[in-house]
Amino acid sequence: MNEHEKEISKNYLSIIKPKKTREALKLNDIVTLKSHPxxxxxxxxxxxxxxxxxxxxxxxxxxLNKSTHDTLTGLKDSNHYKCLFYSTSEGKFEKLWFKGEELKFIREINKTNFGVNSPNINEWKKELIGKEVVLQTVDLELGKQKTFQDIVDGRSKMKDSTLLDYLPPVGTIMDLKFEDDYIKHNEKTGKISSQKQALQAKIKWLNNESGKISDDIVPLECLKLVTFNDIQVLYESRKTYLLPLQSRKQLESNVNLYYKAYPVYLKSVTFKHYYYVYNTSNKFSKKSVAYPESFPVESIVNFDEILKNGHDLGSLIQIQAFFSEENVEIFKGKWYYISYIDQQNNYTERIIYVQDFPRSDEENIGESRRTLRSNCLLREGAIRNFRVNGIKKCIELPNDFEKMFFERV
Known part of the structure; x- marks a missing residue:
């Protein structure tokens, strides 16, 4: 590439700047060895x-902040860092020292006061003893995915699974204590020579290796509270629930109608190490959605009953007659549940809101095609056109349908 070509390429290629790492690590940093991807x-x-x-x-x-220098190179000695993790193969918390050049920074942990603002250790004990906790690396460890090649029916196929070699356990706080010497200063310079977490927690957990109860001392700031026991679990699966939206969502090209809630079908509830996951299907879009930790629904909805209470337009001939020019003002601005076959012969069931009744000339036929310009809930409210002759079944939905899931503005 000559200089002219290089100059031209600058106009089209953006320069990707790498994320900067920490020059010096700190307490509460999540780190790993440099061999980690x-x-x-x-x-x-x-x-x-x-x-x-x-x-x-x-x-x-x-x-441990080092102030010494290497006698041969003259370079300042690296700071040392004591790090905490859980080894599932050993069934214990590991606490090991590393030099700074061995580690790389990933992120900071989320600091919390656990709802306690008092320096009094007894206040901490009153609030936290008996509470469940887990290491703040838990989500990173849960997210590790390994991929491997497998042979299925004589064919090679890549499969994924979780990599849980260092997944920390959920433990219970049994006691708390303050470290008196959590900060030390250099006797010559007065600068901080070493520091560690001030508040230590004694926790107990079921040891995955021995099958017995183990206990250990872990810095409290390295932990986060586990609250699944404080949350009411919706265990009635195979029901449809009303899920309110935190903020209204407009349907495409429809300034009047907004989603205010979804009907979601609860397929199953999974416990994922320290929280519940609600596996659902949106009854409008048919999409599967997982809600971790909480499922903020209001009530159970008899969605099928709502559809049954609608007005069935009848046979194909009756549907064709209903969606005609003379009935435009009757069927516009209403909701319908339709069974539809598209021009590729794909069959779907969906809910639509009819906005308009445009007509377009079919090429080589010489007669007009009747279509319903509609908001389609299977496509999350996007505008779609439906041929009337592709509708095989149609139910006009009752007014209660719109009142439950939508809001007019």
């Missing part, structure tokens, strides 16, 4: 080959 703001790669070479995500809970 995770990067700052990028924790999505699937891990192939021998996935067990993947090191753990760790939390820095003690820092």
């Amino acid at each position: 995770y990067q700052i703001s990028y924790t999505e790669p699937k891990i192939g080959a021998y996935a067990k070479f993947t090191p753990p995500l760790m939390i820095v809970f003690e820092v």
